[in-house]
Amino acid sequence: MARRRQLYEGKAKILFEGPEPGTLVQYFKDDATAFNAKKKGTITGKGVLNNRISEYLMTRLAEIGVPTHFIRRLNMREQLIREVEIIPLEVVVRNVAAGSLSQRLGITEGQRLPRSIIEYYYKNDALNDPMVAEEHITCFGWASTQDLDDIVALTLRVNDFLSGLLLGVGITLVDFKLEFGRLWENDEMRIVLADEISPDNCRLWDSKTGEKMDKDRFRRDLGKVEEGYQEVARRLGILPEAGPRDMSGPEVMQ
Numbered sequence: 001m002a003r004r005r006q007l008y009e010g011k012a013k014i015l016f017e018g019p020e021p022g023t024l025v026q027y028f029k030d031d032a033t034a035f036n037a038k039k040k041g042t043i044t045g046k047g048v049l050n051n052r053i054s055e056y057l058m059t060r061l062a063e064i065g066v067p068t069h070f071i072r073r074l075n076m077r078e079q080l081i082r083e084v085e086i087i088p089l090e091v092v093v094r095n096v097a098a099g100s101l102s103q104r105l106g107i108t109e110g111q112r113l114p115r116s117i118i119e120y121y122y123k124n125d126a127l128n129d130p131m132v133a134e135e136h137i138t139c140f141g142w143a144s145t146q147d148l149d150d151i152v153a154l155t156l157r158v159n160d161f162l163s164g165l166l167l168g169v170g171i172t173l174v175d176f177k178l179e180f181g182r183l184w185e186n187d188e189m190r191i192v193l194a195d196e197i198s199p200d201n202c203r204l205w206d207s208k209t210g211e212k213m214d215k216d217r218f219r220r221d222l223g224k225v226e227e228g229y230q231e232v233a234r235r236l237g238i239l240p241e242a243g244p245r246d247m248s249g250p251e252v253m254q
């Protein structure tokens with residue numbers, strides 16, 4: 001493929017200009033960060049696995065009618081996506097208490113919540129992604145009330161569907177983070193699921209043993225980080241054919 005122009009580099013992904021107008025290429029890196037990049041590292045093969053896992057989950061979601069930015073996977077580390085206007089929110093859904101919820105409110109990790117909770121964080125690294133209320137979001141124009149209605153409806157569908165899909169392979173979906181974008185088609189705007197869904201932005205615990213299979217293994221120095229991501233892919237039946245050795249993928253072209 002011809003050399004592409006890099007448009008944006010994030011902590012775990014790079015966005016390149018796509019082959020056609022309105023498309024982008026999303027490249028998955030092995031870089032891992034936590035605590036707003038205070039902790040940095042590399043998880044070998046993570047980019048390859050997240051590319052596959054996110055492709056798989058976004059495709060399954062599209063099959064039940066959840067609109068997403070995903071078009072198709074191009075190779076081991078890249079996928080073709082629709083260019084969207086990212087809404088500057090991290091939408092977190094929690095089914096079981098963990099992480100910052102447990103820390104802030106003193107709720108024991110692992111306690112199942114009586115109902116799912118949706119939280120919003122303003123996507124702004126300089127401010128450390130502060131938690132915000134609907135009032136802030138509409139007041140500052142990050143999203144309208146109608147946008148938020150759509151976001152909540154989609155988020156609840158994603159949560160129910162993914163919770164069931166993952167439970168089917170012995171994984172509890174503890175919590176996760178979604179991002180949404182505005183997709184313009186002719187003069188119509190639609191809110192679609194964007195970014196990625198992978199062990200980088202989900203908490204995934206073995207349903208029987210409670211063992212963690214997500215980025216908390218990196219955040220908390222639990223070891224066997226690669227193995228956790230691989231196990232999620234293996235259970236979903238999508239481990240790259242040649243196994244973990246087949247994970248270097250193509251180099252970034254700049």
Ligand code: TMP
Pocket residue numbers: 092098099100101129175176177200201202203
């Ligand atoms: P938290 O418990 O640290 O608030 O995280 C909740 C969920 O959101 C968890 O599944 C990890 C994910 N997450 C991200 O994807 N990006 C982030 O920057 C943070 C803080 C959490």
